[in-house]
Amino acid sequence: MSSRTVIRGGLVVTASDEIHADVLIEDGRIAALAASPTPAAAAFTADRTIDATGKYVIPGGVDAHTHMELPFGGTFASDTFETGTRAAAWGGTTTIVDFAVQSVGHSLRHGLDAWHAKAEGNCAIDYGFHMIVSDVNQETLKEMDLLVEEGVTSFKQFMAYPGVFYSDDGQILRAMQRSAGNGGLIMMHAENGIAIDVLVEQALARGETDPRFHGEVRKALLEAEATHRAIRLAQVAGAPLYVVHVSATEAVAELTRARDEGLNVFGETCPQYLFLSTDNLAEPDFEGAKYVCSTPLRPKEHQAALWRGLRTNDLQVVSTDHCPFCFTGQKELGRGDFSRIPNGLPGVENRMDLLHQAVLDGHISRRRWIEIACATPARMFGLYPKKGTLAPGADADVVIYDPHAEQVLSAETHHMNVDYSAYEGRRITGRVETVLSRGVPVITEREYTGRAGHGVYTPRSTCQYLT
Numbered sequence: 001m002s003s004r005t006v007i008r009g010g011l012v013v014t015a016s017d018e019i020h021a022d023v024l025i026e027d028g029r030i031a032a033l034a035a036s037p038t039p040a041a042a043a044f045t046a047d048r049t050i051d052a053t054g055k056y057v058i059p060g061g062v063d064a065h066t067h068m069e070l071p072f073g074g075t076f077a078s079d080t081f082e083t084g085t086r087a088a089a090w091g092g093t094t095t096i097v098d099f100a101v102q103s104v105g106h107s108l109r110h111g112l113d114a115w116h117a118k119a120e121g122n123c124a125i126d127y128g129f130h131m132i133v134s135d136v137n138q139e140t141l142k143e144m145d146l147l148v149e150e151g152v153t154s155f156k157q158f159m160a161y162p163g164v165f166y167s168d169d170g171q172i173l174r175a176m177q178r179s180a181g182n183g184g185l186i187m188m189h190a191e192n193g194i195a196i197d198v199l200v201e202q203a204l205a206r207g208e209t210d211p212r213f214h215g216e217v218r219k220a221l222l223e224a225e226a227t228h229r230a231i232r233l234a235q236v237a238g239a240p241l242y243v244v245h246v247s248a249t250e251a252v253a254e255l256t257r258a259r260d261e262g263l264n265v266f267g268e269t270c271p272q273y274l275f276l277s278t279d280n281l282a283e284p285d286f287e288g289a290k291y292v293c294s295t296p297l298r299p300k301e302h303q304a305a306l307w308r309g310l311r312t313n314d315l316q317v318v319s320t321d322h323c324p325f326c327f328t329g330q331k332e333l334g335r336g337d338f339s340r341i342p343n344g345l346p347g348v349e350n351r352m353d354l355l356h357q358a359v360l361d362g363h364i365s366r367r368r369w370i371e372i373a374c375a376t377p378a379r380m381f382g383l384y385p386k387k388g389t390l391a392p393g394a395d396a397d398v399v400i401y402d403p404h405a406e407q408v409l410s411a412e413t414h415h416m417n418v419d420y421s422a423y424e425g426r427r428i429t430g431r432v433e434t435v436l437s438r439g440v441p442v443i444t445e446r447e448y449t450g451r452a453g454h455g456v457y458t459p460r461s462t463c464q465y466l467t
C-alpha cells in the first residue's frame with residue numbers, strides 16, 4: 001500500500017540551498033520538492049499533511065561517531081542501542097554510525113557480529129558501523145577488504161590507550177596501506193598514548209588525582225604530535241585520513257597544513273570541544289569527572305580555532321562521540337584516581353540544537369549547520385544522497401525544526417540514559433518538533449511515536465568526499 005505525506009509551508013534548508021518549498025514523500029522516500037506557494041506545490045496530494053509554516057524542514061542529522069553499550073574502563077556506556085537511538089531521534093538525528101570493536105585476539109568478524117547482535121531489532125533510527133581495529137595482523141588485514149565490500153567502509157585506530165585499543169606506527173601503516181587499496185577510510189584517535197601514560201603515572205605519584213589532571217596530562221602538543229604522525233603515515237601509505245574528536249588548536253594547525261598541501265586529510269570535532277572547556281573539568285567535588293573524555297576538553301582559547309576550522313573547512317564534520325557513563329556508579333570509579341574515570345560524554349541528543357545555537361551566535365551559517373551535521377558526514381562515510389540531504393530519491397529522514405522555540409538543556413528532560421547533562425542549564429533557541437525516519441513519524445510534535453526495531457542496518461559505500 002502506497003502512502004504519501006506532504007510537508008507544507010516550511011523553509012527547506014540543505015547544505016546547498018534554502019528555499020520555501022513543499023516536500024512530497026512517497027513510500028519512505030522524498031518524491032518531489034516544489035517551491036511554495038506555487039501551483040506545482042499545490043498539486044501535491046497526500047494522505048497526511050504536516051504544516052511546517054514558520055519552521056525549518058531539514059535532513060535528519062547523521063551522527064558518525066557514537067558508542068552505544070561500549071565496554072570501556074571496566075564498565076559499559078550507559079545507553080543501549082534502544083535508549084541511545086531513541087534519544088538521538090529526540091534530538092533530530094536519524095542515522096548513527098556506531099563503532100563495532102575488535103578485541104585483541106579476535107577477528108574483525110567476531111566483533112562485528114557482536115555489534116550487529118546488540119543493535120538488531122533495537123534501534124529507533126537507521127544505523128551503520130565503523131570497525132575499531134585493535135589487532136592488526138595478516139588475517140585482520142584480509143578481513144578489512146571483506147568488510148569494505150559489505151558496507152563497513154571505515155576503520156578506527158588508536159594511537160592512545162596502550163594495552164587496550166592501541167596500535168603502533170607499524171600496525172597503523174599496514175592498515176593504512178590496506179585501506180589505500182580497498183577504499184576504506186582510516187579514522188584516527190590521535191593522541192600519543194605512550195607518552196601520556198608516563199605523564200599519568202608521574203601525576204598520580206605526585207598525588208594529582210582530581211579529574212582536572214586528566215586534561216593536564218593529555219597535552220595539546222601530544223594530540224598535535226600524533227595528528228602530525230598520522231598524517232605523514234597516511235601520506236606515505238597513499239591513503240586518506242579522518243582524524244576524530246579534534247580538540248586542540250595545534251592539531252587543527254596540522255590538519256590545515258596537510259590540506260593546504262592538497263592531502264585528503266579530514267577532521268571531526270565534537271560539541272563538547274566547541275562549548276565546554278577545562279573550566280568544567282576543574283569543577284569541585286569530583287563534578288569534573290562528568291567532563292572526562294579523550295581527547296580532553298581544552299582551555300577556552302582553543303574553541304576559536306575549532307570554529308574557524310569549521311568555517312574554513314579544515315574541519316568538516318561535527319559528531320558527538322556519544323559515550324555516556326552515569327556519574328553515580330560509573331564516573332565514580334575514578335574517585336581518587338582520574339585515570340580510572342571512564343572516558344566519554346553524553347551528547348547524541350544535543351548536537352543539532354547546540355549547532356543551531358551556533359548559527360544564532362554567528363559561528364556558522366544555517367547551511368553550514370546542515371553541511372557539518374548531515375550532508376558531509378553522509379558523504380564522508382558513504383551514505384549520500386540516501387542520507388544527509390532532501391532530494392528526490394533520498395530516504396525521507398526529515399526534521400521539522402522550530403527555530404524560535406526556547407529550551408533549557410537538562411538531565412531532567414533529556415532522553416539519554418545517563419544521570420547528568422554535560423550542558424545542564426544551557427539555554428538554546430530552537431527545538432526539534434517532528435522527526436520522520438524513512439517517512440515514518442518517530443517524533444510527532446514533541447511526542448515519541450517511534451519503535452525499537454524500526455531502524456535498520458545501513459551498509460555504506462566508500463568515502464564520497466575525496467578530492
Ligand code: URP
Pocket residue numbers: 067189245292293294295321323343344345
Ligand atoms: O572519551 C572518549 N572519547 N570515549 C570514547 C572512546 C573514544 O576514544 O572515542
Ligand code: ZN
Pocket residue numbers: 189244245294295
Ligand atoms: Zn577516540
Ligand code: ZN
Pocket residue numbers: 220248249250302
Ligand atoms: Zn594550545
Ligand code: ZN
Pocket residue numbers: 065066067321323
Ligand atoms: Zn569515540
